[in-house]
Amino acid sequence: MTNTQTLNDSLLRFMTCGSVDDGKSTLIGRLLFDTKTILADTLTHIERTSKKRGLEAVDLSLLTDGLQAEREQGITIDVAYRYFSTGTRKYIIADAPGHEQYTRNMVTAASTANLAIILIDARKGVLTQTRRHSFLAHLVRIPHIVVAVNKMDLADYDQKVFDRIRADYLAFAEQIGLQREGHDIQFIPMSALNGDMIVDRGDAMPWYQGPTMLEILENAPPAHSEHAEPFRFPVQYVCRPQASDDLELHDFRGFMGRIESGEIAVGDAVTVLPSGLSSRVKAVMLGNEPLQRAITEQSVTLLLEDEIDTSRGDMIVKTGQAPEPVKQIEAMVCWLSETPLSPARTYVVRHTTRESKAKVNQIDYRIDVNSLEQLPSQGLAMNDIAKVTFKLAQPLMVDPYKTNRATGAFILIDESTNNTVGAGMII
Amino acid sequence: MSSSSKETLSHLDWLEAEAIHILREVAGQCANPVLLFSGGKDSLCILRLAEKAFRPGRFPFPLMHIDTGHNYKEVVDFRDQRAAELGERLIVRSVEDSMQRGTVVLKSPDEPRNRHQSVTLLEAIEEFGFDCCIGGARRDEEKARAKERIMSFRDEFGQWDPKNQRPELWNLYNARSHKGENIRAFPISNWTEMDVWQYIERENLALPSIYFAHQRDVVMRGGAIVPVNVPLASGEVINQPKSGEEIINMQVRFRTVGDITCTAPVLSDADTVSKIVLETATTTITERGATRLDDQTSDASMEQRKKEGYF
Numbered sequence: 001m002t003n004t005q006t007l008n009d010s011l012l013r014f015m016t017c018g019s020v021d022d023g024k025s026t027l028i029g030r031l032l033f034d035t036k037t038i039l040a041d042t043l044t045h046i047e048r049t050s051k052k053r054g055l056e057a058v059d060l061s062l063l064t065d066g067l068q069a070e071r072e073q074g075i076t077i078d079v080a081y082r083y084f085s086t087g088t089r090k091y092i093i094a095d096a097p098g099h100e101q102y103t104r105n106m107v108t109a110a111s112t113a114n115l116a117i118i119l120i121d122a123r124k125g126v127l128t129q130t131r132r133h134s135f136l137a138h139l140v141r142i143p144h145i146v147v148a149v150n151k152m153d154l155a156d157y158d159q160k161v162f163d164r165i166r167a168d169y170l171a172f173a174e175q176i177g178l179q180r181e182g183h184d185i186q187f188i189p190m191s192a193l194n195g196d197m198i199v200d201r202g203d204a205m206p207w208y209q210g211p212t213m214l215e216i217l218e219n220a221p222p223a224h225s226e227h228a229e230p231f232r233f234p235v236q237y238v239c240r241p242q243a244s245d246d247l248e249l250h251d252f253r254g255f256m257g258r259i260e261s262g263e264i265a266v267g268d269a270v271t272v273l274p275s276g277l278s279s280r281v282k283a284v285m286l287g288n289e290p291l292q293r294a295i296t297e298q299s300v301t302l303l304l305e306d307e308i309d310t311s312r313g314d315m316i317v318k319t320g321q322a323p324e325p326v327k328q329i330e331a332m333v334c335w336l337s338e339t340p341l342s343p344a345r346t347y348v349v350r351h352t353t354r355e356s357k358a359k360v361n362q363i364d365y366r367i368d369v370n371s372l373e374q375l376p377s378q379g380l381a382m383n384d385i386a387k388v389t390f391k392l393a394q395p396l397m398v399d400p401y402k403t404n405r406a407t408g409a410f411i412l413i414d415e416s417t418n419n420t421v422g423a424g425m426i427i
Numbered sequence: 428m429s430s431s432s433k434e435t436l437s438h439l440d441w442l443e444a445e446a447i448h449i450l451r452e453v454a455g456q457c458a459n460p461v462l463l464f465s466g467g468k469d470s471l472c473i474l475r476l477a478e479k480a481f482r483p484g485r486f487p488f489p490l491m492h493i494d495t496g497h498n499y500k501e502v503v504d505f506r507d508q509r510a511a512e513l514g515e516r517l518i519v520r521s522v523e524d525s526m527q528r529g530t531v532v533l534k535s536p537d538e539p540r541n542r543h544q545s546v547t548l549l550e551a552i553e554e555f556g557f558d559c560c561i562g563g564a565r566r567d568e569e570k571a572r573a574k575e576r577i578m579s580f581r582d583e584f585g586q587w588d589p590k591n592q593r594p595e596l597w598n599l600y601n602a603r604s605h606k607g608e609n610i611r612a613f614p615i616s617n618w619t620e621m622d623v624w625q626y627i628e629r630e631n632l633a634l635p636s637i638y639f640a641h642q643r644d645v646v647m648r649g650g651a652i653v654p655v656n657v658p659l660a661s662g663e664v665i666n667q668p669k670s671g672e673e674i675i676n677m678q679v680r681f682r683t684v685g686d687i688t689c690t691a692p693v694l695s696d697a698d699t700v701s702k703i704v705l706e707t708a709t710t711t712i713t714e715r716g717a718t719r720l721d722d723q724t725s726d727a728s729m730e731q732r733k734k735e736g737y738f
Binding site: 009010011078079080081082083085089090092104105107108111112222223224225236237239240241246249252254256257258263286287288295296297298299312336350351352353405406409410411413418419420423 | 433434435436437438440441442443444445447448451452454455478479480481482483484485487566567573574589592593594595596597598599601603604605616617619621622
């Protein structure tokens with residue numbers, strides 16, 4: 001039933017970083033339009049709106065026009081998700097506003113992306129916001145970065161402009177260690193407005209021999225496909241149907257969850273954390289269907305040979321690959337809430353399916369997302385990014401975020417409002 | 428040491444795994460959830476996903492339909508049949524009961540009842556004390572949904588405030604709520620209409636007959652195909668043609684099913700799922716653009732209804 005394939009019929013999640021002025025909406029509109037995702041009635045609608053606004057050509061950026069509340073203010077306040085498919089691949093775009101005051105939205109969009117398109121206006125080159133976007137892509141560990149030098153039509157499609165911006169960017173990337181720390185960077189010149197190098201090459205830039213934007217996307221590795229990762233299976237729910245009349249199910253105890261990384265097969269030796277008790281995998285199920293093995297991101301049910309007391313929040317790992325349960329964590333934190341972080345308060349950390357109360361031990365420093373300077377800080381306000389140490393009431397089974405984006409990440413919840421107030425990446 | 432994971436899931440397997448994960452998060456985090464089930468194609472996909480998430484156990488939530496009283500008999504029958512086959516509990520609450528209670532007041536007898544479902548839904552949430560409603564909304568359906576969270580927060584009045592939604596990062600969902608508040612969970616947020624049909628085809632899911640091409644009496648009204656003289660389960664016949672309208676017998680199918688008074692079919696000869704997949708791949712009109720008479724009133728009509736507590 002389950003087809004596992006590389007690239008063919010896979011799914012890629014990516015994000016776009018930039019402001020409206022960089023042509024971000026036009027790029028997305030162009031991708032949707034040129035891959036024929038936009039249907040006639042939507043197109044008629046934006047043609048009408050373009051005319052109403054006195055524009056000569058269809059404004060493709062209207063395709064990603066947001067909510068009424070945003071339209072009234074002429075801004076984008078939230079991450080929007082868009083979809084298109086090429087027949088070989090399905091794409092989920094996280095479209096985040098690029099302005100500094102929306103750092104939290106960028107971090108949100110970045111959290112699920114495996115590739116980031118960073119837009120640069122060819123006339124303006126590498127700006128403060130370019131550095132901010134790159135720093136955030138780095139912080140959230142998006143492995144593939146595409147630097148898209150847009151509006152080449154307004155720079156006479158001049159190769160020198162493109163080359164200079166590339167050199168500037170690489171110098172900056174070196175500073176923050178982008179490539180050194182394993183990010184893959186590609187550069188592409190384009191005009192989203194005219195469609196050059198998006199889906200079609202156009203004939204304005206014969207000097208550029210590299211892939212088009214769509215070719216880059218079609219060939220980008222999907223998440224979890226590039227490195228071997230240890231098996232991590234946070235238990236979400238325990239299935240014990242013994243109340244039913246079916247005697248065969250009387251002893252059924254299925255541990256339900258999603259494989260956050262690695263893979264598992266029937267017969268594998270496993271350890272349940274935090275108890276540390278070991279057993280073997282008796283069966284792997286997808287609903288009522290037995291599987292021999294399951295891979296990263298699959299949601300399955302595991303049955304173990306021995307009866308081990310296991311509940312939501314526990315983690316099943318392969319024996320010998322267990323992370324150490326910890327009661328203190330150091331993390332890079334992005335503060336998401338309008339109510340500032342108060343070091344005196346207790347928050348709830350949700351890590352995988354597990355929760356623990358947490359208190360701030362200390363705020364080591366805050367990072368200015370524009371200058372990338374480390375500054376001392378007493379508290380955190382919305383959009384701040386800081387290195388924070390927390391004390392935990394319950395042990396968590398964590399990996400460094402650098403090596404595992406699922407078991408290295410957590411959110412902070414304010415119990416009085418139930419709001420999600422912070423996002424953390426464990427160092 | 429660590430195992431290699433070079434293989435990745437196909438797009439349908441990925442979407443399926445994500446949806447199962449979301450359903451299990453609801454089960455793990457919420458005390459009293461409910462799955463909204465209309466008998467429509469999206470909710471039928473969710474039932475299959477729930478089977479994959481929770482079998483051999485029972486679903487950790489009942490099914491519930493908010494019936495406007497103006498649903499196609501084929502769909503209502505199918506709804507009951509499917510719930511019985513699964514052996515799961517089905518709750519039906521009716522807009523007509525709210526009308527009798529006086530909590531829903533129609534401007535005119537033939538006013539579409541779709542938006543009034545919100546009132547009945549909120550009454551049912553209160554009656555049963557549900558803290559989470561699982562629904563089949565997709566982000567690709569409409570502009571106001573593109574920014575919808577997978578776990579969407581509604582206040583005590585069932586209202587959706589686009590400015591007051593919880594940030595949602597990685598796959599760490601926050602479905603907490605205080606008493607009286609409510610979470611709406613959307614496991615197939617990331618699916619498109621095409622994904623839904625491909626999944627129906629792959630899983631060989633049965634659907635109500637009106638999804639397939641059939642002959643039907645219709646009139647053309649304002650550019651839309653409007654079914655007329657539709658018999659209800661009660662025996663009542665609704666959607667009378669207006670004077671001067673010519674009744675045409677046309678071959679049509681529904682791309683989306685909902686309240687009879689505001690859901691229009693499309694011209695089609697696709698009588699199998701694989702033909703529908705093909706037609707979906709080559710269509711030039713969006714799902715709601717073609718078929719929802721209630722979304723066309725203004726640019727922001729869905730957003731407006733959601734703020735009022737609509738699903």
